[in-house]
Amino acid sequence: MGSHAGNEQFRISKRASQTIEIASPFLVHIQAVLGNPFDPLTNPEGIVNLGIAENKLCEDLMVEKMKSVQAIEESPCLLYYDVNSGTASAKKSAKRFIDNFLNPITEIDEKNIVIMSGLTSSLETLAFAIADSGEYIMVPSPYYFRIRNDIQDRAEVNVLNVPLQYKTDHKPSMCEMNSEILEEYYQKAISENKVVRGILLSNPNNPSGDVLTEDQLLDILEFANRHNLHVIANEIYALSVFDPEITFKSLLSLPLPNPNMVHFTWGSSKDLGLSGFRISMVYTKNPNVLSYCLSVSAFTTASRLIQHRLQEIIDDKDWLSKVFLPTKFSRMQKRYQEITSQLRQHGARVHTSGATMFIWLDLREFLQEPTFDAENSLFLKFMSEKVFVVPGKELYNQDPGMFRIVFTLDEPVIKEGIRRVIKVLQDCRRQL
């Protein structure tokens, strides 16, 4: 609100003021980063942004694909309205995509699919649908910080953080995630008169890169079913599992205790590296949730041209499964190994991961003391060295000292970024 807050001349609603006020002070840093982005040629003194979750490792393949789609004559109908919840043809493509890549256990009906304008819109719509203002959705933490904004800014649904326990002494590894932990936090919330309506499950997880096993998923589903909770299955990283030893199971592929309470979401931003598209989908068998999504679909309509572009990509099963995805996975694996090995050589520990686009860096040993203040000091050291990484506090991580780095950026960017990260680590070593 700044200096205008008390000025009746500029008056806005109470809720809008609150939305502005709860914006994280961290945004100041993000503004600084966006205002002075590193470029190896035009701005080598700029800030290297290792914070923005984009996968550019297969830009060459995608640009080539785009050229071929661009060459297709565009029907004049793309200029005009169609059904707000997505064209019949886009819904068919979405169904085939699920069939091809997520191994659904029951037949997908495209009538249960709603095409939307990005995952942010999908999560907000589901929050409005399943919870009233002031109610809660459980979210295992750490989590992508924008999830809080997505469901809270306008839908006014609160996040109930469920901090995961790291199975870690010196070597970080899988997070502990089970119905006991969830039950404990659920009961605590109930005893505080909080109304809990659902659980938002991001699998694979941002920032940790953890992929839940089938057993873990079934355990969590059983917990949700016991309390009649909705489950939002955010699987936006479903096709970003690059370690061949890790098996990813979509919730759509599992026997669900109550299929009407599971709502699947996916978008093109992460898995296809198409964050500029603003397109996503919701699949739900719940007739009321579906009715609601259709009722408010004018707010979430994806542009026709983008629906057309996405269809051309996801309908090309051969290209995706034989060219794009295998290439992407092998490039991700190679890059992940290079970067983590470099970081480890300089004493950093890395949470074991084989999915998403993040290195979840354990720098607890580099903190002056085990506090979030010390984490912030380390973050500011990175900033003064002009490299932007996301501190765990901003991702609602329980313990101080974790940092998230995106490793799927252009080579000159990631190289310079990691060079700067390592410089900070070396400086810290000398001071400790």
Place this chain on the structure above:
Amino acid sequence: MGSHAGNEQFRISKRASQTIEIASPFLVHIQAVLGNPFDPLTNPEGIVNLGIAENKLCEDLMVEKMKSVQAIEESPCLLYYDVNSGTASAKKSAKRFIDNFLNPITEIDEKNIVIMSGLTSSLETLAFAIADSGEYIMVPSPYYFRIRNDIQDRAEVNVLNVPLQYKTDHKPSMCEMNSEILEEYYQKAISENKVVRGILLSNPNNPSGDVLTEDQLLDILEFANRHNLHVIANEIYALSVFDPEITFKSLLSLPLPNPNMVHFTWGSSKDLGLSGFRISMVYTKNPNVLSYCLSVSAFTTASRLIQHRLQEIIDDKDWLSKVFLPTKFSRMQKRYQEITSQLRQHGARVHTSGATMFIWLDLREFLQEPTFDAENSLFLKFMSEKVFVVPGKELYNQDPGMFRIVFTLDEPVIKEGIRRVIKVLQDCRRQL
């Protein structure tokens, strides 16, 4: 909600249930229309849809333009995120567009522009910004029915209808619209403890096609300023004034009593015939409204490709001002005269208009009695003749008997539609 409403297994939030329930029963007809659309070749027995507000009269020009934009090599950056509120370059284009076509009275700063994903999103965002849940925004009626959904469905802001008086005996003409009428409804609302936060002014008006004069606008602005009300200037039909004798004045071109309380919106759907694009803009000088729009811009981000396409079109000032718009206006004028003359020959009266894309048809003489039941009976006659027109009740018109027809459709569609409309009128004549 249907048969699932009471079923706890399908439970959704109270607000989502309400949103579904307040959906107009009229939607059943719209579904029927969408499910069986007339096509002269493939479905001549289908329903002719004269209800959907699209301007296809310059499709030939726009398709040609699109081909040239399509041929431009697309930068890979279009694949990725940029600033959620619109790229710097798109904001610059939007500024130039306002400068070129709306004659702004003060210098437009592109920092005050937010690019959004369609007018629906823009109106909703402004509703969230200026009013809290349960508060009111005044809207002169009749108005485009979706305005109610746009501000009510999720933002929970109510519409305070301000019915306009028609200056009409036998020959319908301009609506009476002034601060006295607004003051009367404002005071009545205040006395009922309603909190009124703003007025939403659609100029030119949908459905009447009325264009407010400079004096009328200044009078309304003075009223708004007296009560410190926000003014949402919805000018989505700004470039759809086809009668050369009518002068359209954008609110941006007038001396505003309080510039901080006027928020301008425009989108590409109507004036450019690009409803499939889902792109719009908000321009506001109010620093708090602007902050809020930026805070929630992740919900309203337009796709990069669409921003690029729109820029290529609105930056081509010469083409717009010398080719597209003059051609559009002359085609609209010709079509309007043809259709209204045909309708008048069959005894229909037409509200005088020279803007938007509607014929606002006065069929009061064709009603069995002056009631909305009779209006609905006439509507059902049109439906049984397989032509869809929008009855005034759905547009919150005060008096029964008015119908809205879109005249800017493809020739075979409008021809068959008007033939069916006239058939119904002839049948009515015989029965009266």
